[in-house]
Amino acid sequence: MTMMTIVQAINQALESEMEKDERIILLGEDIGKNGGVFRVTDRLFEKFGERRVVDTPIAESAIIGAAVGMAARGLRPIAEIQFMGFVFEAMDQLVAQAARLRFRSGGTQTAPMVIRVPYGGGIRAPELHSDSLESVFAHSPGLKIVMPSSPYDAKGLLIAAMRDPDPVLFLEPMKLYRAFQEEVPEEEYTVEIGKANKLREGEDLTIITWGPPVYTVKAVAEKWWTEKGVSIEIIDLRTVAPLDIETIIASVEKTEHVIIVHEAVKTGGIGAEIAAVISEKALYSLAAPILRVAGYDTPYPTAMVEEEWLPNEKRINAAITAVLEE
């Protein structure tokens, strides 16, 4: 075990899989000599050379489209989109090509590849650098969407993604990249895609969340326990497609109160999907309406107001009070 940040854990996952599997090629902007703008691919260029760690021209559609072609012909491309706001340039190749190749070839062609994308706010970045767009992709059958919130999960999930037979969108929370360290095994291991993590046991209320807000939610839950004796169960989804419905429903049936916290804008978000699933499968277990604490329905705002815009402690506390008072 070694103490690692998310950046280090991802770097190690890439390195160990690349050592074992020559089919893996990394493609992206500034990922080579520069080691990525967040240094996630640091030292990999030196170690594996420019045939396997490729600094591409600035062309997202080409990066993803070429990866589809490579994957279909036996390679295992890991493509990076530098910031999530730039993913739209590659939209066709991602949702209409990568996601559908298996279906549109009647199962005879596939595109096993990973698309790594830093996302999320709270780092005072310029416009179009901080968006959370998971729900845009969750609406595209054929893609898996993985969103780790800790170094341990990041490494295990990325290795699982690299070994997955389908295209996996691997979203990395920028705010948490270096926010803390945790014990991570040096050796390789996988964390199952599609399985949520029950981060905290509780009886009174379930909070379902993923990505950067996980840490805010943990802090809030701790305070409600120590200050008011309210026990909050936290589910870190880890994967938003596919959703771990079983874990969600079991928790709702136990606590009867649900809040969903996500950074992406509220309308049409994954939170809406989860609320719908709960109402289909466990409506009569609920003792109060399901509340969502999410980004407001606005473009991601400028630095001066982003902390207030994000699902912060104050907003989550207000939701907890409202749900428990029902």
Add this chain to the structure above:
Amino acid sequence: MWIEQNQLDIKTIKYIDEKGKALQTDISLSEQQLLEMYKGMVKARVFDVRAMKLQRQGRIGTYAPLQGQEAAQIGSAYATGEKDWIYPSYREIGVSIMKGMPMERLFMYTMGHLEGLAQHAANVFPVQIIIGAQYLHAVGGAWASQYQKEDSVAVAYIGDGGTSEGDFHEALNFAGVYKLPIVFVVQNNQWAISVPFEKQTASKTIAQKALAYGITGVRVDGNDVVAMYMTMKQAIEKAKAGEPVLIEAVTFRQGPHTTADDPTKYRLPDEESEWGEKDPLVRIKKYLTESGSWNEEKDQQLFDEMAELVTQAFTKAQSEEPSQLTDVFEHIYKEKTPQLVEQQVQAEGEKRP
């Protein structure tokens, strides 16, 4: 016949050499015009140096410096008319300043003010973050000018790296097909973050890319403000006659890509000092001094004057009321949707989220 790279002999237009000596006789710029351009360059330089410092002190946010590219920006912007439209990327601070953007607005933008997004200069599109997207907006703008029989051109800016995006190629293609009044300016500053020009494209020059789309291309010494101005002037004339032009301005980004970037990771100090000697401000200053219209004393005065203006702009930006959360609900639709109205009320302090 095979068409090969080597058949193309592309020369770089230059009017003033590194020592400040004129290489051409047809410089149709008055002394006053030359001085105005130099003043614009100094203003941009002083703003840029200050912005870098303020970012390091944590007083403004991420900033993308333009140092080294003042001639390419000021020369091209100075040649545009009041009716012409500019479509900038994040690095065209010099162009914005030349087109009359108040400097306090530029500071407010980097400070993360919502109000900093509002454009306060004539005919300048909002700063573009997505590489290449503005090239297509410029095509549409030029199309509108043509359709409405306006006497104006669209001027689109991009970097060398941006020429790899599909949007760049689609824009040039449309411009050629529809014979649009547009000038495409590429500031080839040698680097796209950490990727050098030769890893960005296998073509020898950017200028030659115009040929594939049936439009005219030209390569200019981008550190020569006179060459930039003269070329731009002609390009605008051509564009107005329905002949779109692609200008490659060969220049160099002297600083980091942005304040979040560390160029020592990917480039050698040699390259920086080599280009440092070709500094665009030094060249025009030498030329002006040579012709007798400029001296050290006036120069110092100009720098001081600009420093004072920049200080005033920053003070003004700082004294602006900070943005409030409630402001984010404005400017999304002409009229707020019911959802936004509800969320705004919640944000302003209701109990339920």
